[in-house]
Amino acid sequence: MKPDELAKLTKYFRNTFGSQTISVRKRPQKDDSCEVYIAEEFIGVISKDEEDGELSYHFSMAILDIDLE
Secondary structure, three states, X not given: OOHHHHHXXXXXXXXXXXXXXXXXXXXXXXXXXXXXXXXXXXXXXXXXXXXXXXXXXXXXXXXXXXXXX
């Protein structure tokens, strides 16, 4: 993803979740997705989907059962 997309996604996540420690970062050797962090902790991946002239982003976050205890 391009730097301007990463900046827009970072702004969106920070505004939506009310946290300035969220950042969206480029993935090494991947152009169609990026990584989401809270401070230095990886929390998920955003995939870019361009289909039929429409652009959308999909956020995926795994939650382990041990994290729920």
